[in-house]
Amino acid sequence: MRRLIPSLTILLFLGLSGCATSSSYYVLSVAQKPKTVYSGYHNIIGVEKISVPNYLYKREIAIAESSSKITLLGNALWGEDLDVGLTSRLIGYLQKKFNQPDVYAYPWGIDRQPELKVSVQITRFIAQGNQVYLDATWRIENMRTKKSKARLFSTSVHTKQDPQSIVSAMNQAFAQFEENVAIGIKNF
Numbered sequence: 001m002r003r004l005i006p007s008l009t010i011l012l013f014l015g016l017s018g019c020a021t022s023s024s025y026y027v028l029s030v031a032q033k034p035k036t037v038y039s040g041y042h043n044i045i046g047v048e049k050i051s052v053p054n055y056l057y058k059r060e061i062a063i064a065e066s067s068s069k070i071t072l073l074g075n076a077l078w079g080e081d082l083d084v085g086l087t088s089r090l091i092g093y094l095q096k097k098f099n100q101p102d103v104y105a106y107p108w109g110i111d112r113q114p115e116l117k118v119s120v121q122i123t124r125f126i127a128q129g130n131q132v133y134l135d136a137t138w139r140i141e142n143m144r145t146k147k148s149k150a151r152l153f154s155t156s157v158h159t160k161q162d163p164q165s166i167v168s169a170m171n172q173a174f175a176q177f178e179e180n181v182a183i184g185i186k187n188f
Helices: 004-019 082-097 163-186
Strands: 024-026 045-047 060-064 070-078 103-105 116-128 131-142 148-158
Touching (some): 082 103, 082 116, 116 163, 131 163
């Protein structure tokens, strides 16, 4: 019996080792430092949670094989919910870009109502072939006057096929989007 226990332990360890797969986790939530900063901007900005396509709610990173077929990469996982992560990242970028802390997530949870509200709907954010595509609609609304402006955004960034390159290209695409929104706010 004593000889059987070490043998069973070794077999159990080998069996579990063979079944275990290694996954990598990725995030897009770290806002880059802007190349230029807008000073003198003092409006409180509220950012609603970014709306994303359903395939971005999966933990596996999705890639498009065609216009109608998506594959999920089982060993490349998102380390966060993308709607929450992208919202936090946009807030962080706007805080840095306007050099002010008064950029908040919706629901506001602050004493003062924001002067401007930013809403974002991402309609496509995926790698296909050697490109990452980001298509979105964003809207800025003045909460007092109800005046608003909506814009379409579309970009593609070259990528390789591996998950790290895809996530890097997604970071670049979202950085272009953040800058586009910041310019829109400045010119509103």
